[in-house]
Amino acid sequence: MTSTIQPKTPCTTCGKPSALFMCRGCEKDFCMRHANEHRQELGKQLDELTLDYDQLREKFNEETGQSRYYIQMKEKIEEWERESIEKIYQVANDARKNLENMIEKHSTKLIECLTKVACQINEARKEDEFFETDINEWINQLNKLKNDIYQPPTFDIQYSDNNISFISKINVGICDEGFGRILGNVQLEDNGQVAIHVGSDDYSTVRGKNHYSYGKHRLRFKIEEYCSSKWIFIGIISQDIPMEQLSIKSRSLYGWAGPNQVYINGRFHASFNQYISDAQQDDILELFINCDEQKISLTNERTQSSYELDIDLKQCPFPWQLNINMYFRGDRIRFLSN
16 A cells, blocks of 8 residues: 655754755755744844945945045145136236236326426426427327327237146046956956966066046056066056067056166166155055156055156157056056046
8 A cells, every 4th residue: 555645854954854844045944943043044144244234334434435545536636726726816916917017107108208298398488489389299299198198008808719728627537447458478357457467477468448648547556466576567658559578678668667667668777767666565556647748657655655757759659558567477466446
C-alpha cells in the first residue's frame, strides 16, 4: 500500500525535517524557531543599513557645506569678484581723471584768453591809443569767448569695440573630463576615471577625452597607488600629435614628472623653475589649463606647492589635450570630478 504522507522539508538552519515557512526573499525553508531568528537577522541588517545611511547623509552634509575643496572654490570665486570690482573702480577712476583734466585744460585756456583781452583793453585805455578797428576786434574776441563759455565742448564716452572684456568671465560647471585613449601597458576602470599600469614596467600613455582651445580649466587627480620610484607624468600635448608610448619626447609636450623632472617641448629639464616633485600616494594634484594666457600649472593640494609653465603655441598648437605617462607596474591614478 502506497503511503500518502508527504516527506517533510528540512530547515535550512538546523536540518530538522520541521520547516514550516519559506522566505520569499532567499527562497529558503525554516522551522518556526529559525524563521523567527531569520526575521530578526533581517531586521538587524536593516538597522545596520539605516545606520549606514544616516552616517552617509551626515557625512554628505558636512562635505557639501564644509569641504575644504568647496571652501577653496568659494574663496576663488570671491577673489575673482574682488579683483573684477577693483578693475572696474580703476577704469572708472581713470575715466573721471581724464574728464577732469580735459575740463581743466578748457577752463585754463578760456581764462588765458579773457586775461589777454582785458590786458589789451586796459593798455589801450591807459595810452589812449585805440580805434574802431581795435574795438571791433575786441568785440569779436569776446563774442567767441562768450560762445565757448555758454556752449562748452561736448565730451564723448568711447566704449571699446573689443569683444574680449578686460574682466575675464568666470563660470562654474561640472567637469566631464576623464581618461580616453590609451597606448601601452595600461588599462582603464570605473568608466574611464581610473588608469592602472599593468604588465611589465614600460612607458605607457593615456590621453584625456576632452580638448581645450580657450578658457580656463581645472583637472584634479588622486594618486591611489604609487611605486617607490614615484614617476608619473602629468601635462598636456597638442591633440593632433599621434599617440606614442614614449610621448614625453614629443616636441608638443609640456608637464611635470618625478623625480624633479620638467618637460618642455619634449626635452627634460631637471628642477626647472625650482620644481620639486613632492607627490606621494593618496595626494591630490591639480592641473590648471589656462588657454587664454597660454599657460599650465600643477599644484599639490596637500603641500600647496605650485609650478607654472608657459606654452609655445608654435610647438604646441591648440587644441590641447591632457597627457598622462606611466612606467611602473601597479601605479594607479584616478581622475576626480571638480
